[in-house]
Amino acid sequence: MIKNPLLVVGIGGAGSRLAKKVSEAIDCECLLMSNDKRDLADSNNSILVNSGKWVNPSAYKLRSFASAKQEQIRAKLEGFGTVLVIANLAGRAGAAMAPLVCGIAGKTSTVISFAIMPFGFEKDRVFSAGVSLRRMREASHSTVVMDNDAFLDNNPDLSKEECYSLTNSAIVEVASSIASRSVRPDMNILSTSKASADSQASLRDSVSMLYQDITDADAIRRTVVYVMGGEKLPISQLNQLIGYAQGIFKEEGATEVAMSSLAVADGGVRVHVVASAPQKTRFDAYDPLGEIFSADSHLDWDEPDSAPDLELAIPLLE
Numbered sequence: 671m672i673k674n675p676l677l678v679v680g681i682g683g684a685g686s687r688l689a690k691k692v693s694e695a696i697d698c699e700c701l702l703m704s705n706d707k708r709d710l711a712d713s714n715n716s717i718l719v720n721s722g723k724w725v726n727p728s729a730y731k732l733r734s735f736a737s738a739k740q741e742q743i744r745a746k747l748e749g750f751g752t753v754l755v756i757a758n759l760a761g762r763a764g765a766a767m768a769p770l771v772c773g774i775a776g777k778t779s780t781v782i783s784f785a786i787m788p789f790g791f792e793k794d795r796v797f798s799a800g801v802s803l804r805r806m807r808e809a810s811h812s813t814v815v816m817d818n819d820a821f822l823d824n825n826p827d828l829s830k831e832e833c834y835s836l837t838n839s840a841i842v843e844v845a846s847s848i849a850s851r852s853v854r855p856d857m858n859i860l861s862t863s864k865a866s867a868d869s870q871a872s873l874r875d876s877v878s879m880l881y882q883d884i885t886d887a888d889a890i891r892r893t894v895v896y897v898m899g900g901e902k903l904p905i906s907q908l909n910q911l912i913g914y915a916q917g918i919f920k921e922e923g924a925t926e927v928a929m930s931s932l933a934v935a936d937g938g939v940r941v942h943v944v945a946s947a948p949q950k951t952r953f954d955a956y957d958p959l960g961e962i963f964s965a966d967s968h969l970d971w972d973e974p975d976s977a978p979d980l981e982l983a984i985p986l987l988e
């Protein structure tokens with residue numbers, strides 16, 4: 671499914687930081703996109719979405735400014751077999767531009783998108799992230815979701831920063847390994863754990879995070895268990911770990927184990943789980959109306975909501 675050449679696109683602050691790391695890890699081209707100049711510093715391939723006179727543009731506003739750059743985006747994406755798009759949907763730039771970029775890329779390339787979801791207490795961001803995720807999923811061949819909220823639920827003692835640093839490294843590690851293997855079409859949930867000396871505990875933590883997002887765990891059809899720092903693990907322990915994972919995901923032959931020699935900072939083992947998601951996940955509830963109306967009864971779905979600047983000649987109406 672993955673065709674060369676490969677392009678990694680980072681959108682917004684966190685998206686750009688992660689995309690740079692992934693492109694370094696797998697040695698491929700990188701394109702950054704943001705409305706904030708600071709996100710694009712020291713990059714030689716980027717698109718600045720200028721928000722004009724707006725100091726604090728909404729996601730809708732940003733989307734309309736990004737739409738105006740469609741041709742430039744199309745030109746930058748041209749000629750790539752596969753495009754990996756990384757965006758933080760908790761951010762405005764991410765939520766505004768990611769569906770647009772996936773839509774444009776999807777016309778000519780295979781698109782694999784990575785979406786970061788907000789914490790549950792970021793109430794103002796949950797809805798917009800939910801709608802953007804639905805659109806991103808539709809426009810991509812495969813979407814991998816990292817849910818910060820589920821991670822925090824599982825690791826309540828961590829600060830926001832510690833949480834970001836762990837979920838970010840899971841994204842970079844999994845995105846980098848995806849380039850050399852296949853992913854399931856449609857939606858996949860990425861879950862992770864803190865580093866631990868005990869690989870089974872790390873797997874258990876990841877699975878418990880996964881269960882926060884999936885309402886019907888029996889519907890999981892395929893899982894890939896990524897073992898980071900796993901090459902240092904004795905074979906017997908690795909075997910146990912595989913057996914343990916297969917016990918959790920009962921589907922015959924559906925559990926795959928991917929090893930990575932990437933060292934984990936404190937010498938422990940970290941287990942990431944990528945599970946293909948069933949029809950329903952908790953993200954559906956982020957956009958409650960989307961659950962009530964089926965996709966084909968939306969009159970205005972084709973064009974994402976945006977807020978263009980319309981110059982109304984009000985004085986003339988007098």
Ligand SMILES: Nc1nc2c(ncn2[C@@H]2O[C@H](COP(=O)(O)OP(=O)(O)OP(=O)(O)O)[C@@H](O)[C@H]2O)c(=O)[nH]1
Binds near residue numbers: 761762786818
């Ligand atoms: N998951 C994750 N979230 C982050 C990270 N850094 C910051 N955030 C949070 O995500 C929010 C938006 O981050 P950005 O990635 O800058 O979002 P953006 O797409 O640039 O959009 P803006 O809201 O316009 O900045 C911030 O308010 C932070 O709370 C990170 O490294 N990882």
Ligand SMILES: [Mg+2]
Binds near residue numbers: 682683684706761763
């Ligand atoms: Mg930002």
